[in-house]
Amino acid sequence: MPLYRLLSSPLSIKNQVVIFLIAGITVMTIAISFITTKGVNQQYRELMLNNARQITEGLAKQSVFSILSGSSQNAQDAMNQVEGFQSVVAARLVLEDQSVFTSKGQYPESIEQQQSGLDNKTTQTKILVESDEYWLIKTPVIISSSMSDQDENEFELSVEDNPKDQVIGYAEVIYSKASLKQSQKQVAIIITSVGFVAVLLLSLLMHIGLVILFRPLEQLSKTMQISQKTGDHIFAPVEGAKEIRRMARSYNSMMAVLDEQEDRLKQHRDQLEAEVDIRTRELVQARDSAIMASKHKSEFMANMSHELRTPIQSIIGYGELVVEELELEGNFDLIDDMDKITTNSQRLLSMINSLLDLAKIEAGKIEVKYSEVSIDEVQQSVTDIIKPLAEKNHNHFEIITNTEISKFNTDQEKLEQVLLNLLSNACKFTENGKVTLLISEENKQLNFDIKDTGIGLSPEQQQYIFDEFRQVDGSQARQFSGTGLGLAISKRFVELLNGRLSVQSELGQGSTFTVNIPV
Amino acid sequence: MKWIQYYTFCISLALGMSFAVYAEPLTIVYPDVKAPYDKIFQQITQGIESEFPDEVIHLKLPSKFDAKEVAKKITTNKMVALGNRGMMIAKQVYLDMPVVVGALPIKPNGISGVSLMASPNVLFNSLNELAPKVTTVTVLYTSASAWIIDVAKEQAKLRGLKLNPIPVDDIRTAAQAYDEVFEGENLESMAIWLPLDPVTANKVIVPVILEKAWANKMVVFSSKPTHAKRGALFSAMPDNEMLGKQLARMVATVDYKKRPSTVKPLSNIELAVNLRTAAHLGYNYDSNERAKFSLTFPK
Numbered sequence: 035m036p037l038y039r040l041l042s043s044p045l046s047i048k049n050q051v052v053i054f055l056i057a058g059i060t061v062m063t064i065a066i067s068f069i070t071t072k073g074v075n076q077q078y079r080e081l082m083l084n085n086a087r088q089i090t091e092g093l094a095k096q097s098v099f100s101i102l103s104g105s106s107q108n109a110q111d112a113m114n115q116v117e118g119f120q121s122v123v124a125a126r127l128v129l130e131d132q133s134v135f136t137s138k139g140q141y142p143e144s145i146e147q148q149q150s151g152l153d154n155k156t157t158q159t160k161i162l163v164e165s166d167e168y169w170l171i172k173t174p175v176i177i178s179s180s181m182s183d184q185d186e187n188e189f190e191l192s193v194e195d196n197p198k199d200q201v202i203g204y205a206e207v208i209y210s211k212a213s214l215k216q217s218q219k220q221v222a223i224i225i226t227s228v229g230f231v232a233v234l235l236l237s238l239l240m241h242i243g244l245v246i247l248f249r250p251l252e253q254l255s256k257t258m259q260i261s262q263k264t265g266d267h268i269f270a271p272v273e274g275a276k277e278i279r280r281m282a283r284s285y286n287s288m289m290a291v292l293d294e295q296e297d298r299l300k301q302h303r304d305q306l307e308a309e310v311d312i313r314t315r316e317l318v319q320a321r322d323s324a325i326m327a328s329k330h331k332s333e334f335m336a337n338m339s340h341e342l343r344t345p346i347q348s349i350i351g352y353g354e355l356v357v358e359e360l361e362l363e364g365n366f367d368l369i370d371d372m373d374k375i376t377t378n379s380q381r382l383l384s385m386i387n388s389l390l391d392l393a394k395i396e397a398g399k400i401e402v403k404y405s406e407v408s409i410d411e412v413q414q415s416v417t418d419i420i421k422p423l424a425e426k427n428h429n430h431f432e433i434i435t436n437t438e439i440s441k442f443n444t445d446q447e448k449l450e451q452v453l454l455n456l457l458s459n460a461c462k463f464t465e466n467g468k469v470t471l472l473i474s475e476e477n478k479q480l481n482f483d484i485k486d487t488g489i490g491l492s493p494e495q496q497q498y499i500f501d502e503f504r505q506v507d508g509s510q511a512r513q514f515s516g517t518g519l520g521l522a523i524s525k526r527f528v529e530l531l532n533g534r535l536s537v538q539s540e541l542g543q544g545s546t547f548t549v550n551i552p553v
Numbered sequence: 554m555k556w557i558q559y560y561t562f563c564i565s566l567a568l569g570m571s572f573a574v575y576a577e578p579l580t581i582v583y584p585d586v587k588a589p590y591d592k593i594f595q596q597i598t599q600g601i602e603s604e605f606p607d608e609v610i611h612l613k614l615p616s617k618f619d620a621k622e623v624a625k626k627i628t629t630n631k632m633v634a635l636g637n638r639g640m641m642i643a644k645q646v647y648l649d650m651p652v653v654v655g656a657l658p659i660k661p662n663g664i665s666g667v668s669l670m671a672s673p674n675v676l677f678n679s680l681n682e683l684a685p686k687v688t689t690v691t692v693l694y695t696s697a698s699a700w701i702i703d704v705a706k707e708q709a710k711l712r713g714l715k716l717n718p719i720p721v722d723d724i725r726t727a728a729q730a731y732d733e734v735f736e737g738e739n740l741e742s743m744a745i746w747l748p749l750d751p752v753t754a755n756k757v758i759v760p761v762i763l764e765k766a767w768a769n770k771m772v773v774f775s776s777k778p779t780h781a782k783r784g785a786l787f788s789a790m791p792d793n794e795m796l797g798k799q800l801a802r803m804v805a806t807v808d809y810k811k812r813p814s815t816v817k818p819l820s821n822i823e824l825a826v827n828l829r830t831a832a833h834l835g836y837n838y839d840s841n842e843r844a845k846f847s848l849t850f851p852k
Contacts, residue, residue: 099761102728108761177724177757188584188636189656189669190751202725 048248055244056237067229074225075218082121083169086209087159089116090171094205097127097135097175101203106136113138116207123168123208127175128154130203141208145170157201168208175203250274254282267293332397339390343383350379388519392502395526402530407446409439409473416453416471423461429486430468431461437475442553444531449551452524452535456484456547459520464488467544475553479533482549491539499537500525578608579804580627582642583635583656585613593793594635597655600797601633605805614638620645633800640664653804655796658749658776660700661816665807667799670698670749671776671789672818673705677712679824680744683787684772684836691717691734692746693727693753701748701818717743727753731762740769747775747785759783770834781825782850786834788825790847795821823847 045053093116100108109127116125117138124139132154148163149170156162159173177200250273257270267289272282353376360369394400413433424431453471460469467487474481491499502522528535532552539545581601583594602609610629618638624645634643635656643652647664654666680687690709694702702718709716719734721727734745745766747754754775763784766773773785781788799821807815825848831838843849 095757098757099728099731102725102758103732104729105732108732177755188586188590188638189658190637191640191657191659200724 046248046252048244048252051248052237052241052244055240056233059236059240060233063229063233067225071218071222071225074221078217078221079214082209082211082214083161083171086121086169086171086207087173089119089122089209090173090205090207091159092116093125093127093207094173094175097203097205098177101127101129101135101175102177109136121210121213123210125208126206128204128206130201132204135203139208142168144168145208154204155201156204162206167211169211170206170208172204172206174201175205176201247275250278250282254278254285258285261289267296328396332393335389335393336397336399339386339393342386343390346379346383346386350376350383353379385519388523391523392519392526395523395530400530402445402448404443404445406441407444407449408441409435409437412446412450412453413471413473415450416457419454420457420461420469423458424469427461427465427467429461429464429466431457431470432468433471433473435473437473437480439475439480439553442480442551444551448527448531449549452527452549453482453484455520455524456549460484460486460488460545460547464544478553480551480553482551484547484549485544486546487544490541490543490545491537492541495541496537496539500535577631578610578629579605579631579633579801580610580612580629581633581635582612582614582623582627582639584638585615586636593656596793597635597797597800600794600799601801602797603794604798604801612642614642631804633804634666647809649809651804651807651809653800653807655800656791658697659816660697661813663812663814665803665809665814665816667796667803667817667819668749669776669791670701670818671791671822672820673701673708675820675822676746676774676776676789677705677708677714679787679789679822680714680772680774681712682842683824683826683831683838684744684774684834686742686835687714687744687772689715689717689739689743690746691719691743692748693719693721693730693750694748695721695723695727695750695752698748698750698753700816704818705746721753724752724755724758727755728758728761731758731765735765735769740771744772744774744786747773747777747780749776754780767830767833772834776819778825778848781827781848784827784830786827786830786836789819789822790825791819792821792823825850827851 093112096112096115097109100106100112106127113125113127113136116122122139124137124141126137126141127135129135142165144165145163145168148165152162154162154172156172157174159171161169162172163170250271253273254270257268260266261268269286269289270282272279272286274282353372357369357372357376360366360372391400413435417431417433421431457469457471464486465488468485469487470483470485472481472483472485474483500521502519525535528549528551534550535547536550537545537547579601581598583598585591586594598609598611612623612627614623620641623642627642627646630650632643632646632650632652634640634652634654637657640654640657640659643654643664646652652664654664656669657666658669659666660668660670677690680690690705692702692705699720702716706716706718719730721730731745734743737743745762747759747762754777759780760783763773763780765771767784773780774787774789775781775785776789778788778790796819799817803815803817824846826838826843826846827850828838829851838846
C-alpha cells in the first residue's frame, strides 16, 4: 500500500503508527541481521583463513631442514602435526621444481584440476585455489640469510656479505570449509532467531505502549464523533500526553463557547418570536382596520356621491331653465354668469362622477358589460368629443388605424371613457402640437397608442401618475385643471377589461400612453 | 751528572713517544639502538674509554644514514667501528687511517678488528669444563668461518679432542651434513659447535639441530646466547668491556696498510649455560662452577 494511501486509510493513527514502527523495526532488524551475519561470517572466514595460513606457514618453517636435508622422514612430525588439525584435509611439501617431496591425505579432484593450470610459484603465503568446499593455501619454504632475529641484526654482517633469502620448496595445505559453513549457518540461524524474537518483543512492547499512549486520543475522537452525531455539546476528559490534553482543552473550550452561543441564540429567537407575534397581531389589526376604513370610505363616497349628484343635477337643470328664460328676456349680462354657474356645476358633477366611479371600483360594485363593439363607432365617438378639445389648444388631431379587426368584444363605455380621458389629457397638456390615436393589432391584442407632442413626463412622474388623487405637481394642477383621478380610473378600467395601460414619455418630448385590450 | 741528564732525556723521549702514540683523539662510531642492545655498545665504549687515554668522540649512527657523509665528518685519525652500521663507515675510511672493527663476526678481509667469533681456545676450555665426556667436536664451516678452523684444530689437539670439521657451501649441504652427523654413532660423546656462521648456524636449521641433539643427548655449544636459551649446553658471550679495551689497544698499534689485516678471535668471553640441557645430558655443576656463569637458563 503506498504511503499516502495508508495515511488516508480508515485505519486509526494508533494502528498506522504501529504499522510504521513494526515495519521500521522489521526492516531495521533484517538489515542489522544481514549486516551482522555478513560481518561475522566475513570475520570468521578471515579467522579461519588466518588459521589456515598460520598452519601452512608453520609447516613451511618446520619443513626447512627436512627439505634441505632431502629426508622426508624429517618432515613426518610436522606433517602429522598439521594433519591433526580438524579442518586440514591434506598437506603436501613440494620442492622448487614442483615435485612432491612428501604428502599426507588425499587432494580433492577439483582442487587438483584447478591447481594444474596455475603458476605454482609464489614468494608469499596465498590462497592458490578456492572452491566451494576447500582452500588450497600455499606458502614458500624459505631459508633466510640471517642467522638471527631482526633485533640482533646489528651484530651480523650486512646482507651484501651474506647469501640472500632462497625459496627451497613450498608447503601446501588443503583446508576444509565445512566447519566455516557450519559456523556461518549457526551464526545465521542464531542472528535470525534473535532478530525474529526481538521484532516480536519490540512489536508487542510497542503495541502495548501505543495503546496506552493513544487511548486518550481515541477517547477524545469518540467524544467528538458522538457530539457530531447527536449534536450535543459533550465535554471530553482531559488526559494523556501534552498535545492530547491541549486538544481536549481546546475542544472543551469550543464546546463551552458553542453552548454559550446557543443559549444566546435561543434567547434572541424567543425574543424575536415574541416581537414578531406582537407585530403580526398589530399588523393584522391595522390591516383589518384599514380594510374596514376603506370599505366605509368607499361606501360613504358612493353614498355621498349619489347624494351630491342629485342636487347638482337639479342646479344644472334649473340653471339651464334660467338661462333659457334670460335669453328670452334678452338679459345677456346674467346669461354669462349663469353659464359660469353651469360650467362649474358640470365640472363638479364630473368630479363627483369620477369619485363615484372610483368608489365603485374599490367597493367592487362596478360591472363590466361586454358587447360587440365596432372600431369605427369608437373612432367616431372619440373624434366628436376630442376634436373640439384639440382645436382649443391649436393641436392637430388624427386617428390612424392599422388593423384588420373591425369589431371586437369589450365594454364599449369603459373603453371610450379611458380613450377619452387619455386623449383629453393629451390635448390638455399639448399646445400647438399634434395628438394622434394609433390603433393597431399585435398578438391577438388591440393596441391604442395615444401619442402627443406635449410637455411630457419625467421618469419620476411616470412612477406615480396612475395613483389616485395625484397630478404631476401643484402648479400644473392649477395650470391644467383636473381631479387627479382620471388616470387612476382609466388604469382600473383597463385592468377590468383584462388589459394593460402603460406610458412612455420624456420630459418636453411628449408622451405615449398605450392601452392593450385582448380581442 | 751527565749520566743523570742523559737518563732524564731518555725518559722524556720515551714519554714523548708514548704520548705521540696516545696523544690523538679517537672516534667511536656505533649504532644508535634501543634497549637492551644499547647496553652492549655502552659497555664496549666504556672499555675503550678506560683503555684509551685521550679524547674519545662518540658518533651514534641512526638506522638510515649516508655513509660517505658521515665519513667526512670524522676529524680524528683513528676510529673504532662497532656493529653493522659502524662497519659501513669503516669501509669508507679504513684505507686512510687506523680503523678497527668490533661487535661483528668479521674475518680477515681488509679491515682489522676483533671478531665476535669466539676463540677456539676458550671455547674448548669451557667445553672441557662443562662437558668432560665429550671427545669429538663436529663443526660445519663455510668460507666465512674457515679462518678459525685451523686454530681450532690445534687447540683441539692440545686438549685431546678430536675435531671433525666439515666444509659446506650452502644451507642445503649444511642440512644434509647435519643429517648425516645425526645418523652417526657415539653421538653422546660428540659435541656440535655452531660458529657464528650465517649458513651453518642459520636460524632455520638451528632449532632442528637443537631438537635432534636433545633427542640424541648430544652437546651443542655456540657463540650466541639465544642458542643456549633454546637448548644448547652453553654459549660464549663477549665480555664487552674487555672487548672494548682490546679494541683500544689494537687501534693504537694497528698497521692499517698491512694486508691481510689483523683479525683476532674473541678471547674474553662470558658463559651462558642451559642448566636444563646440562641436566638432560647428565651434568650437574656445583655452586663454584655456577658462579663462573654469567647467564643461566631457564631463568
